Amino acid sequence: MDSDDEPITLSAHALAALMEFKKEENDRIERFESLQKAAQDRFEKQQKISIDEFKEDWQLSQFWYTDETAAILGKALLEGADEDTVIAIASAPSVYAAIINFPPEEIPTKHIYLLEYDTRFEVLGGDHFSFYDYNEPSKVPVHLQHKCHRLLIDPPFLEEECQTKSAQAAKNLLVEDHNEKTKKGDLKFKIISSTGERMREVVKKNYPDTTLTSFLPQHKNGLSNEFRCYASFECSHWKFE
Numbered sequence: 176m177d178s179d180d181e182p183i184t185l186s187a188h189a190l191a192a193l194m195e196f197k198k199e200e201n202d203r204i205e206r207f208e209s210l211q212k213a214a215q216d217r218f219e220k221q222q223k224i225s226i227d228e229f230k231e232d233w234q235l236s237q238f239w240y241t242d243e244t245a246a247i248l249g250k251a252l253l254e255g256a257d258e259d260t261v262i263a264i265a266s267a268p269s270v271y272a273a274i275i276n277f278p279p280e281e282i283p284t285k286h287i288y289l290l291e292y293d294t295r296f297e298v299l300g301g302d303h304f305s306f307y308d309y310n311e312p313s314k315v316p317v318h319l320q321h322k323c324h325r326l327l328i329d330p331p332f333l334e335e336e337c338q339t340k341s342a343q344a345a346k347n348l349l350v351e352d353h354n355e356k357t358k359k360g361d362l363k364f365k366i367i368s369s370t371g372e373r374m375r376e377v378v379k380k381n382y383p384d385t386t387l388t389s390f391l392p393q394h395k396n397g398l399s400n401e402f403r404c405y406a407s408f409e410c411s412h413w414k415f416e
Contacts, residue, residue, distance in 0.1 A: 245273035255361025261395035312343035324363040
């Protein structure tokens with residue numbers, strides 16, 4: 176008998192591992208369906224959701240910040256904001272996840288938007304989510320064009336082309352008035368670029384308003400590339416270097 180015609184069989188151990196994998200995937204799908212139903216009113220209900228619900232896709236260069244780093248970046252964006260401040264977070268879903276888990280009294284504005292290529296994160300942002308592709312910087316969401324007072328952007332790739340196109344998208348998102356103040360007396364306009372240290376000169380060229388800060392972003396899975404935080408402002412979480 177030709178051995179190629181014999182049915183393929185799995186060992187008991189391999190079969191058990193396969194069944195466990197399928198169960199984990201089914202559980203994940205069920206959680207996502209639940210999250211989708213609640214996404215539209217998450218700000219009102221303050222339903223907790225962790226970035227750990229989402230597996231990193233390394234092909235998309237996804238590396239989640241540690242909970243502490245995500246919280247610091249989120250708090251820096253919110254510091255001094257008022258109810259009219261519009262905030263966008265591009266390519267940094269772990270920071271958005273941190274913000275929506277803050278106590279309601281720590282979130283002064285509901286105008287916080289997530290821009291992301293990975294559409295899984297629609298369950299995180301609901302109608303505050305927009306598909307975003309850094310390769311098409313002119314196609315940022317129409318309702319956010321030149322409407323964002325504050326922006327955190329973390330280009331997915333440590334390449335000059337990615338960084339430059341991301342900066343073009345940032346310019347299309349940000350308001351043109353950089354001097355307006357919030358009702359709390361703080362500048363409305365603030366920008367943060369969190370990216371690799373070796374992108375320093377590219378960041379300096381693309382974001383002339385920013386300066387290297389003392390804050391060192393950290394990632395959950397020990398990303399080997401050294402990351403730095405570039406910002407247009409000092410705050411309680413960092414100073415300029």
